[in-house]
Amino acid sequence: xxxxxxxxxxxxxxxxxxxxxxxxxxxxxxxxxxxxxxxxxxxxxxxxxxxxxxxxxxxxxxxxxxxxxxxxxxxxxxxxxxxxxxxxxxxxxxxxxxxxxxxxxxxxxxxxxxxxxxxxxxxxxxxxxxxxxxxxxxxxxxxxxxxxxxxxxxxxxxxxxxxxxxxxxxxxxxxxxxxxxxxxxxxxxxxxxxxxxxxxxxxxxxxxxxxxxxxxxxxxxxxx
Amino acid sequence: xxxxxxxxxxxxxxxxxxxxxxxxxxxxxxxxxxxxxxxxxxxxxxxxxxxxxxxxxxxxxxxxxxxxxxxxxxxxxxxxxxxxxxxxxxxxxxxxxxxxxxxxxxxxxxxxxxx
Numbered sequence: 001x002x003x004x005x006x007x008x009x010x011x012x013x014x015x016x017x018x019x020x021x022x023x024x025x026x027x028x029x030x031x032x033x034x035x036x037x038x039x040x041x042x043x044x045x046x047x048x049x050x051x052x053x054x055x056x057x058x059x060x061x062x063x064x065x066x067x068x069x070x071x072x073x074x075x076x077x078x079x080x081x082x083x084x085x086x087x088x089x090x091x092x093x094x095x096x097x098x099x100x101x102x103x104x105x106x107x108x109x110x111x112x113x114x115x116x117x118x119x120x121x122x123x124x125x126x127x128x129x130x131x132x133x134x135x136x137x138x139x140x141x142x143x144x145x146x147x148x149x150x151x152x153x154x155x156x157x158x159x160x161x162x163x164x165x166x167x168x169x170x171x172x173x174x175x176x177x178x179x180x181x182x183x184x185x186x187x188x189x190x191x192x193x194x195x196x197x198x199x200x201x202x203x204x205x206x207x208x209x210x211x212x213x214x215x216x217x218x219x220x221x222x223x224x
Numbered sequence: 225x226x227x228x229x230x231x232x233x234x235x236x237x238x239x240x241x242x243x244x245x246x247x248x249x250x251x252x253x254x255x256x257x258x259x260x261x262x263x264x265x266x267x268x269x270x271x272x273x274x275x276x277x278x279x280x281x282x283x284x285x286x287x288x289x290x291x292x293x294x295x296x297x298x299x300x301x302x303x304x305x306x307x308x309x310x311x312x313x314x315x316x317x318x319x320x321x322x323x324x325x326x327x328x329x330x331x332x333x334x335x336x337x338x339x
Binding site for chain 2: 004005006007008009010011012013014015017095096097127128130131132153156157158160161188189190191192193194
């Protein structure tokens with residue numbers, strides 16, 4: 001037996017466990033007929049405000065629920081519960097992102113087939129969540145007008161791995177001299193072809209269009 | 225800073241593989257790291273060293289091969305590497321394209337072992 005080091009081929013995806021679990025979650029969601037939408041953004045860009053608005057507006061038509069990831073507090077879950085939707089908090093402790101296992105655990109005892117739409121609010125972070133598949137159908141990335149138009153260029157990975165971009169806090173656009181054209185160009189530069197919605201959760205502007213888009217997605221899942 | 229948990233997963237994977245191969249010593253892990261994997265090379269190297277302490281892989285090294293992002297252009301029917309992550313476009317005609325062919329890898333490809 002040789003004592004010289006030798007190279008052996010392994011070929012294993014480091015996130016294999018997460019990806020396998022995410023795949024099985026996606027299958028469970030599909031069988032239960034529930035569409036799953038995740039939200040990612042930097043801290044303070046308005047995920048919870050947008051989610052609260054969406055839950056409130058969608059409640060009359062659909063069975064909606066939300067899982068909310070947060071490092072420590074349960075403030076977001078308490079805030080979202082006011083909408084009347086089923087909400088569960090995932091406290092991640094010091095972990096900067098949600099992973100598929102956290103989702104699976106949080107869904108225990110939930111009757112998925114009673115739901116039409118499940119939102120997953122990730123921890124506020126534009127870096128780490130991009131690596132983890134949660135089994136969602138659609139990943140929404142938020143960009144608030146107060147963050148600056150070049151955010152997509154600074155965090156291309158998270159924008160590139162998202163499916164839809166929502167520009168939030170549009171009611172503040174004038175006050176912060178938000179340059180919409182530059183923002184749209186930057187988004188298209190890192191994720192060509194991505195659909196973009198401009199909304200204000202506060203005034204409700206633009207919400208109709210976003211909700212119509214989500215409703216169309218739900219209808220599509222019911223056809224399957 | 226999810227690099228630490230990624231480093232721990234890699235070390236566990238390599239340690240299991242070492243046991244499966246009859247308790248060999250792992251000297252190095254070879255990793256393919258895509259520029260679009262969401263993992264930062266420097267943070268991963270730092271985390272690796274920290275996470276190795278007290279495990280059978282203590283003293284081993286992490287050898288990273290970075291994989292550039294390669295996109296496919298439907299107009300030119302060409303695959304080209306991106307010059308910059310800030311612009312997803314064809315390296316030949318410059319048209320925007322979102323078809324990523326490579327660059328999301330986070331894959332252990334080989335282990336250097338003794339025995």
